[in-house]
Amino acid sequence: xxxxxxxxxxxxxxxxxxxxxxxxxxxxxxxxxxxxxxxxxxxxxxxxxxxxxxxxxxxxxxxxxxxxxxxxxxxxxxxxxxxxxxxxxxxxxxxxxxxxxxxxxxxxxxxxxxxxxxxxxxxxxxxxxxxxxxxxxxxxxxxxxxxxxxxxxxxxxxxxxxxxxxxxxxxxxxxxxxxxxxxxxxxxxxxxxxxxxxxxxxxxxxxxxxxxxxxxxxxxxxxxxxxxxxxxxxxxxxxxxxxxxxxxxxxxxxxxxxxxxxxxxxxxxxxxxxxxxxxxxxxxxxxxxxxxxxxxxxxxxxxxxxxxxxxxxxxxxxxxxxxxxxxxxxxxxxxxxxxxxxxxxxxxxxxxxxxxxxxxxxxxxxxxxxxxxxxxxxxxxxxxxxxxxxxxxxxxxxxxxxxxxxxxxxxxxxxxxxxxxxxxxxxxxxxxxxxxxxxxxxxxxxxxxxxxxxxxxxxxxxxxxxxxxxxxxxxxxxxxxxxxxxxxxxxxxxxxxxxxxxxxxxxxxxxxxxxxxxxxxxxxxxxxxxxxxxxxxxxxxxxxxxxxxxxxxxxxxxxxxxxxxxxxxxxxxxxxxxxxxxxxxxxxxxxxxxxxxxxxxxxxxxxxxxxxxxxxxxxxxxxxxxxxxxxxxxxxxxxxxxxxxxxxxxxxxxxxxxxxxxxxxxxxxxxxxxxxxxxxxxxxxxxxxxxxxxxxxxxxxxxxxxxxxxxxxxxxxxxxxxxxxxxxxxxxxxxxxxxxxxxxxxxxx
Ligand code: ADQ
Numbered sequence: 001x002x003x004x005x006x007x008x009x010x011x012x013x014x015x016x017x018x019x020x021x022x023x024x025x026x027x028x029x030x031x032x033x034x035x036x037x038x039x040x041x042x043x044x045x046x047x048x049x050x051x052x053x054x055x056x057x058x059x060x061x062x063x064x065x066x067x068x069x070x071x072x073x074x075x076x077x078x079x080x081x082x083x084x085x086x087x088x089x090x091x092x093x094x095x096x097x098x099x100x101x102x103x104x105x106x107x108x109x110x111x112x113x114x115x116x117x118x119x120x121x122x123x124x125x126x127x128x129x130x131x132x133x134x135x136x137x138x139x140x141x142x143x144x145x146x147x148x149x150x151x152x153x154x155x156x157x158x159x160x161x162x163x164x165x166x167x168x169x170x171x172x173x174x175x176x177x178x179x180x181x182x183x184x185x186x187x188x189x190x191x192x193x194x195x196x197x198x199x200x201x202x203x204x205x206x207x208x209x210x211x212x213x214x215x216x217x218x219x220x221x222x223x224x225x226x227x228x229x230x231x232x233x234x235x236x237x238x239x240x241x242x243x244x245x246x247x248x249x250x251x252x253x254x255x256x257x258x259x260x261x262x263x264x265x266x267x268x269x270x271x272x273x274x275x276x277x278x279x280x281x282x283x284x285x286x287x288x289x290x291x292x293x294x295x296x297x298x299x300x301x302x303x304x305x306x307x308x309x310x311x312x313x314x315x316x317x318x319x320x321x322x323x324x325x326x327x328x329x330x331x332x333x334x335x336x337x338x339x340x341x342x343x344x345x346x347x348x349x350x351x352x353x354x355x356x357x358x359x360x361x362x363x364x365x366x367x368x369x370x371x372x373x374x375x376x377x378x379x380x381x382x383x384x385x386x387x388x389x390x391x392x393x394x395x396x397x398x399x400x401x402x403x404x405x406x407x408x409x410x411x412x413x414x415x416x417x418x419x420x421x422x423x424x425x426x427x428x429x430x431x432x433x434x435x436x437x438x439x440x441x442x443x444x445x446x447x448x449x450x451x452x453x454x455x456x457x458x459x460x461x462x463x464x465x466x467x468x469x470x471x472x473x474x475x476x477x478x479x480x481x482x483x484x485x486x487x488x489x490x491x492x493x494x495x496x497x498x499x500x501x502x503x504x505x506x507x508x509x510x511x512x513x514x515x516x517x518x519x520x521x522x523x524x525x526x527x528x529x530x531x532x533x534x535x536x537x538x539x540x541x542x543x544x545x546x547x548x549x550x551x552x553x554x555x556x557x558x559x560x561x562x563x564x565x566x567x568x569x570x571x572x573x574x575x576x577x578x579x580x581x582x583x584x585x586x587x588x589x590x591x592x593x594x595x596x597x598x599x600x601x602x603x604x605x606x607x608x609x610x611x612x613x614x615x616x617x618x619x620x621x622x623x624x625x626x627x628x629x630x631x632x633x634x635x636x637x638x639x640x641x642x643x644x645x646x647x648x649x650x651x652x653x654x655x656x657x658x659x660x661x662x663x664x665x666x667x668x669x670x671x672x673x674x675x676x677x678x679x680x681x682x683x684x685x686x687x688x689x690x691x692x693x694x695x696x697x698x699x700x701x702x703x704x705x706x707x708x709x710x711x712x713x714x715x716x717x718x719x720x721x722x723x724x725x726x727x728x729x730x731x732x733x734x735x736x737x738x739x740x741x742x743x744x745x746x747x748x749x
């Protein structure tokens with residue numbers, strides 16, 4: 001096999017094609033499948049065109065623009081095997097996956113969990129932890145392969161449900177390139193999506209994209225709804241924007257089109273496909289349980305019962321391309337369809353005629369175009385479908401006598417094909433009547449409907465889809481407007497009304513931006529003011545919970561009416577709060593001195609150790625970026641070796657004594673001490689923090705209070721919501737400071 005490097009091929013291409021305009025710049029397409037599927041035959045590797053709508057849609061894009069297509073080649077390649085890369089107008093980069101990974105990631109999690117769930121068929125979905133792990137692992141392989149070439153294009157365009165974690169995994173490896181994601185299948189409503197045990201992870205995975213596209217508005221709406229409800233993210237439903245930590249993600253609808261002219265041309269050129277005396281009702285699908293093939297056969301059977309005049313005149317031609325045969329449900333479906341066809345044919349066939357003709361194979365697009373042209377009726381009745389390209393291909397190929405499209409209202413394509421006869425595929429009688437109506441419709445109505453459908457599909461063809469999507473993906477980013485009092489009202493209004501509030505605030509990164517040295521982190525006058533106003537309210541108690549030493553944080557804030565928790569809560573003090581020092585504090589204080597000495601060896605080129613009594617922080621923010629990872633690892637090892645718990649913080653590693661005490665325990669200690677054991681009935685707890693160490697408090701307060709994590713959305717969080725930055729924290733505090741007065745917080749005697 002021939003190999004050339006990517007750079008060479010691109011240079012060659014640039015020489016022959018000249019410079020490309022921005023709209024025609026190469027793209028990197030990442031999808032589960034490559035346009036060709038490789039089989040291991042007797043003569044070695046053989047490539048065949050991959051089946052399905054995604055390849056039909058994307059291949060023309062790369063042929064026109066050039067670039068790279070990254071995907072799984074359909075079989076496990078040996079280490080010494082490569083795919084040809086210098087044929088054709090774009091490069092192909094195979095992602096190597098083992099048989100085990102394919103079983104878990106593709107046949108398993110993608111096709112037995114996400115596919116049925118996203119098609120609103122939860123009864124078919126299964127939830128298997130090992131398959132989920134394989135899904136994560138395979139997505140990492142895709143991200144690695146993409147990271148290698150991502151810098152060579154303006155945009156990485158990731159496709160479909162198989163790769164919903166790839167945007168995030170890619171961002172962890174390569175942050176510079178823009179990433180757009182398109183989902184080709186439906187996105188389910190919240191009530192179904194939340195069945196998924198890994199709902200948060202999947203959303204976070206895809207939200208690392210700059211643009212997320214769906215076929216139709218309903219799916220985009222479901223997605224926004226899930227992001228808002230599952231992640232607690234702020235969503236502008238009208239502008240379709242999501243605030244994901246400190247980033248804004250654009251969502252959009254881009255109904256896919258087909259290469260209309262190609263099908264029209266192919267239909268004109270195709271030889272006759274059928275006996276002109278037969279009336280053909282045509283079905284064309286991948287053999288998939290979402291496509292409603294059995295339901296369609298029942299409808300045909302009903303048609304022949306209700307309208308016997310069609311017997312011996314009408315033939316139903318079903319063409320099914322084999323698909324996912326490794327999945328048991330698909331083999332079962334094949335058996336079911338075979339049995340049904342046999343039964344209906346047995347029931348109605350005469351010596352001259354059988355009602356159903358069935359081809360279980362792939363056909364070329366040119367052949368399909370001839371069949372579409374010669375069909376009197378296309379029967380496209382999926383139980384659910386992202387879009388459905390077959391409906392569009394049929395319309396484009398209708399260049400002769402006008403035919404009629406009978407279309408499931410549950411396909412995405414139904415949202416724009418108003419002129420089709422729309423049916424509910426679960427309604428067998430209704431579908432049978434629609435077929436009858438299609439077969440008996442007069443020419444004027446058929447032509448009117450078809451003309452309107454053709455005009456729309458010609459206009460909104462594949463090029464229009466690609467151009468629209470890429471323009472949106474490459475256009476300047478619009479930020480979400482900052483949160484307003486209306487947002488704070490919605491999040492906290494009912495929660496705090498008529499109740500005193502206990503407000504817990506982390507210090508660094510929450511009340512002050514992160515700075516290169518802790519000594520520079522001081523409160524701005526306006527932040528100091530708003531905290532001061534809150535402290536002055538009789539219905540509000542304020543506590544600062546910090547990893548800093550108690551005296552240090554108390555001095556920085558400088559207000560006696562505040563409760564302070566230093567050393568991640570190992571030391572507490574405040575009005576009405578008996579001073580608390582964890583019993584092991586002195587013991588560990590001595591041991592941190594020894595630990596600090598050990599860490600001193602690492603404290604080179606900007607790294608330094610902050611001793612805070614029983615805890616200690618090793619800071620490496622000022623160290624050269626390339627050395628940070630190694631340094632953090634070494635610090636981790638030394639801290640763990642010394643018998644402390646090592647925890648990652650912002651460009652720092654915290655060493656904490658292994659005494660089961662953290663910010664979460666400290667918060668509980670404070671509220672119980674101040675308000676008694678039934679505290680959650682008398683006071684509303686709000687906690688805002690930005691650090692990994694605040695996660696302990698978020699976990700403890702889940703369901704008991706409302707929690708916010710500040711900053712980037714890179715790390716997962718147990719907080720109910722995220723706030724993008726310190727400015728928004730201040731705005732939220734200002735809202736709390738001016739809220740209507742509530743009863744005074746009564747403290748335990
Ligand atoms: P699919 O589920 O594969 O695509 P669909 O949109 O109908 O569904 O595309 C099927 C493609 O396969 C068509 O291009 C069709 O011509 C081709 N095909 C079908 N039967 C064939 C046969 N026997 N021989 C050869 N080719 C055949 C997914 C989503 C859809 C979405 C597309 C595109 O499930 O909802 O429309 O992606 O986004």
